[in-house]
Amino acid sequence: MSTPLEQSHWHITWNYFKTSRGGMIGLAFLVILLLAVIFADFIAPFDPALQNRQALLLPPAWTEAGHLPYLLGTDAVGRDILSRLIYGARYSIFIGCVVVSLSVIIGTLLGVIAGYYQGWVDTVIMRIMDIILAFPSLLLALGMVAVLGPSLINAMYAIALTMLPHFVRLTRANVMGEKNRDYVIASRVAGAGNLRLMFKTILPNCMAPLIVQATLSFSNAILDAAALGFLGMGAQPPTPEWGAMLAEAREFITRAWWVVTFPGLAILLTVLSINLVGDALRDALDPRMRRS
Amino acid sequence: MSEVLRAEQLCRYYSVPQGFTKPKAVVRALNGVSFNLQAGQTLAIVGESGCGKSTLARALTLIETPSAGELWIDGKPIDFTHKPSAELRRTIQIVFQNPYGSLNPRQTIQQMLDEPLLLNTTMSKSERRQAVATMLERVGLRPEYAERYPHMFSGGQRQRIAIARALMLKPQIVVLDEPVSALDLSVRAQILNLLTELQQELGLAYVFISHDLSVVERIADQVLVMYFGRVVEYAPKTTIFARPQHPYTQALFSATPQARVGEKRERIHLQGEPPSPLKPPSGCAFNPRCRFTQTICKDELPELRNLEGSQVACHLAPIG
Numbered sequence: 001m002s003t004p005l006e007q008s009h010w011h012i013t014w015n016y017f018k019t020s021r022g023g024m025i026g027l028a029f030l031v032i033l034l035l036a037v038i039f040a041d042f043i044a045p046f047d048p049a050l051q052n053r054q055a056l057l058l059p060p061a062w063t064e065a066g067h068l069p070y071l072l073g074t075d076a077v078g079r080d081i082l083s084r085l086i087y088g089a090r091y092s093i094f095i096g097c098v099v100v101s102l103s104v105i106i107g108t109l110l111g112v113i114a115g116y117y118q119g120w121v122d123t124v125i126m127r128i129m130d131i132i133l134a135f136p137s138l139l140l141a142l143g144m145v146a147v148l149g150p151s152l153i154n155a156m157y158a159i160a161l162t163m164l165p166h167f168v169r170l171t172r173a174n175v176m177g178e179k180n181r182d183y184v185i186a187s188r189v190a191g192a193g194n195l196r197l198m199f200k201t202i203l204p205n206c207m208a209p210l211i212v213q214a215t216l217s218f219s220n221a222i223l224d225a226a227a228l229g230f231l232g233m234g235a236q237p238p239t240p241e242w243g244a245m246l247a248e249a250r251e252f253i254t255r256a257w258w259v260v261t262f263p264g265l266a267i268l269l270t271v272l273s274i275n276l277v278g279d280a281l282r283d284a285l286d287p288r289m290r291r292s
Numbered sequence: 293m294s295e296v297l298r299a300e301q302l303c304r305y306y307s308v309p310q311g312f313t314k315p316k317a318v319v320r321a322l323n324g325v326s327f328n329l330q331a332g333q334t335l336a337i338v339g340e341s342g343c344g345k346s347t348l349a350r351a352l353t354l355i356e357t358p359s360a361g362e363l364w365i366d367g368k369p370i371d372f373t374h375k376p377s378a379e380l381r382r383t384i385q386i387v388f389q390n391p392y393g394s395l396n397p398r399q400t401i402q403q404m405l406d407e408p409l410l411l412n413t414t415m416s417k418s419e420r421r422q423a424v425a426t427m428l429e430r431v432g433l434r435p436e437y438a439e440r441y442p443h444m445f446s447g448g449q450r451q452r453i454a455i456a457r458a459l460m461l462k463p464q465i466v467v468l469d470e471p472v473s474a475l476d477l478s479v480r481a482q483i484l485n486l487l488t489e490l491q492q493e494l495g496l497a498y499v500f501i502s503h504d505l506s507v508v509e510r511i512a513d514q515v516l517v518m519y520f521g522r523v524v525e526y527a528p529k530t531t532i533f534a535r536p537q538h539p540y541t542q543a544l545f546s547a548t549p550q551a552r553v554g555e556k557r558e559r560i561h562l563q564g565e566p567p568s569p570l571k572p573p574s575g576c577a578f579n580p581r582c583r584f585t586q587t588i589c590k591d592e593l594p595e596l597r598n599l600e601g602s603q604v605a606c607h608l609a610p611i612g
Contacts, residue, residue, distance in 0.1 A: 182394035185355055186457065191381050191411035204398040 016284035023280020026273035033270060037089050044083040045069045048240040052078035057256045073258040075249060081258065084240035085266050091241045092222045092270060095156055099221035102160035103167055104214050110164075111171025112198050116179060126172070129165035137162035138227055145233040152225075152241065155234040159224045163217050170213055174206035208285035215278035219271040226267055242267050295367070296464050296497045297329040297352070297384075302361035304344075304351050308570070319569045321347040323521035324361070327514075331464065332491065334498040336512035336529070338505065338544065342566060344521040345501045346389075349469040352499060353386045366464060378412045385458035389470040391450035395442035401428070401453055402438040408460040423460070431456045432486060448479035452486065459490065467499045472507060484511060505548045509533060517541045520567060520577035527602035537604040539582050539611065576607070584608050 017023055036043055046069075058074040059065045072081040114125040132140065137159075144158035145151075178184060179202055187201045226243025228234035235241030237248065242263045249259035304322035322344045329335045337345050350356040352363070354376045363370045366383050388394035396404060405424045409415055415423065425435035431452040442450060451471060458466050468487070472480040488511065490496060502508050508515060508529075515532045517525040517540065525538040536542045543560040562581050567573050573580050579589040586608065594605045 182388040182390060183396040186386070186388065186394050186454075187396070187407060189353055189355060189381065189386055190408040190457070190461075191378060192407065196411075201396060205396070 013281075013284045017280055020280035020283060022276040023284075026276030026280070029269060029273040030277065033089055033273075034093070036086050037093055040086045040090060044080075044086045045071070046080035046083040048079065048084045048087040049238045050079060050083075052080075054078070057252065057259070059256070060258050072262050073256075075245075075259050076252060076256075079238075081262050084245060085242070085262060088240040088242045088245060088263070088266065089270075091152070091235060091239065092225070092267075095152070095159075095225040095241075096218040096221045096274075099156050099160045099163065099225070100214050100218050102157075103163040103217065104210065106160075107164045107167025108171045108203070108210065111168040112175050112203060114168065115172035115175030116194070116198050116202070118176075122172070125168065129168045132161065133165045135162075138224060141224060141228060142231065142233060145228060150233045150236065152229075152235040152239065155225055155228045156221075159221050159228070162224070163220065166213060166217070167210065170209055171206060174209060175202055178202045178205050209282075212278055212282040212285065215274060215281055219274040219278075222267065222274075223271055294331050295328050296331045296365070297499070298364040299328070299352070300326050300362040300364075302326070302348070302351055302363060303359045304347050304356060305359040317570050320521050320572070321569070322351060322358070325516075325518070325521075325523055326361075327516055327523070327526060329465070329497050329499065329514075331497050332495045333513045334491070334500050334511050335514045335516060336508040337499065337501045337516050337518060338503065338508055339518035340503060340544075340566065342569075343518045345503075345518060346469055347521075348518070349386065349467045349499070349501055352467050353384055354380070355386070381408075381412060382461040383463055384465040384467065385461065385463040386467045386469060387451070387454050387458045387471045390474050391447055391454050392474070394454050395450055397442055400439050400441055404442075404453070405438070405457050405460055408457065412461055427456045427460060430490070431459075432482075446479075447475050448482060451475060451479075451483055455483075455486065455490070459494070462494070463496070465497045465499065467501070469501045470503070471500075473502065473504060480507070487511065505545060517544065520569075520572070522577065522605065523596060523603075524578065524605050525602060526596065531601045535600065535602075537599055537602050537609045537611075538578075538606045539584055539608075540578050576605075584611055 052074065055070060055074045056078045057076055058067070058070050058078075060073045061068050061071045070080055070082075072085070074080055075084070110125050110129075114122040135143075140162050141155065141158035144161065145154050148154040148157070175198075179197075184197060184201055187197060192201060222242075225234050225241070226246065229241045229243030230247040232247065235244045237244065245263040246260060246267075249256075249263070252259050301324045302322060303320065303324055306319045306321055307316040308319055310317050325344075325348060327335060337348060339345050347356070351358045354370070354372075357372045363372075365380060370380070402421070402424055405427060406420050409420045409423060413420075421438075424438055428435050428437060433449060433452055433456070437445075442453070445453065451474075455471070471487070472483050475483060484507065487498070491498060498511070500508070500511055512529045515525075515527060515529050516523055517532075517538065519540050525532065525536065525541045527537075532541065533545070536545050543562050546558060546560045560583070564581050567577060567580060573590075575588075575590045575592055576582070576594050579585045582589065588607045592607065594607045596603045596605045599609055
């Protein structure tokens, strides 16, 4: 290898990641989004729940009827759309993080156990996962939320559950592939117990596909939460969640295009950039995809 | 000299599913292998692919529990029903064939060599660090390499690391499962030299598994030839190289290229393939491929018997 010897795995991965234009664009967008989320209180021109009766359904500022400071216009009750989008990003990122962490942690745990022990443990875990997979994911989430009661938190649990099988399957397959490799056996001969073998020896070698799957699930989580919000089963008004915003605005779709367009665009761009980053990450982490 | 390893009729069977309706078949990968090994000596296990060499290595290190037979390590009988104790692990260790698969790609060399000490001893962190540095030097690597990852090393260096890891607990016996067959020739010689030095320095006993007879000739004291999970010939190196008794050993030895000019030798070509483990031949397992096969070979399984300083499992020996 011509690269300096002291480079770590992550350094090499980053170097490969940098070569992907799509990945860098996506990453840039996400960084901007993250900054907006952190500094929402300073950037957003208005309180997201503040209603202005003088400016109902005001078009964006660059159109003839619109005016500043309502840059992207207002919705049916006179709330600033830009401010709501900025605060909405908070919810979306929060939803993505919580849902993905929940399903990654639980899914990896179950997957490692199933793949390592095999036998009846594997059968039990995998059949449960098959049952979850058998339902269309949104329908299952909808059913769970209907039982638990509509709220953002319940929607997140429900979405996390529907994503679980993907992580379990992925981890299990990787663990089964790794567990009979010589380095695992060497570790066992050195005296490593089951827990150490599972989580310290095998798991770090299965991380690359999991990271990619987690990235791609992040966008799915946002999308599913938006879908649940759209159906009234997720975030409740006046929470400025993007999906819920879309749902509230759908009756104005013929009269005020901006009320639906901007939340939709926000979801689209975020999901797109996360997918771009995920793709670039997969290429960067997979040695076979690397160009030399 | 003291005996550090003794195997009696060691067996390892696998059951193979034959489909939904048929009963499971049993594959006898290791079928009654006996030998003993003295401290500081090298026993070479020789045979073609699939003859049970690696199964033997895994049974000796208890990676796989033997199905039957007895094993004494350092004079103590091993109870196969229990998990191997820390004490046992300190006595017997293994080096694998492929140095690209036997080192964890996500661990630094330090972490890798530290693991056996961490799990089996009560040494402090700085003591362990010191032990790792000392061991790296002993196997011919720079102590600074400890913080590097395996992908930064060449095949020979990796095998040195694998040897270092096996020696961390100061074992008496090291099972070397084809340790040099994945390396190119010049590196092979260096690793063999290293192994010889370490053996003299630390009084190690080696179980050296190989299919390369030139390597065996260099390193072995005793040679055990396996065919189809059984011992066909077991003798001191000089005896077996001077006069191989079993027809299979003879064929194996005649297949080694000779560097000496002028020496002419008959090349024995074996016919056919090794038998299918699911359908073992009756009598001597070698009879379908043997040049000398007679009726008794197909009817009766030959036992190991003493013959001119060797132990041979052949009805017809001495022959050829």
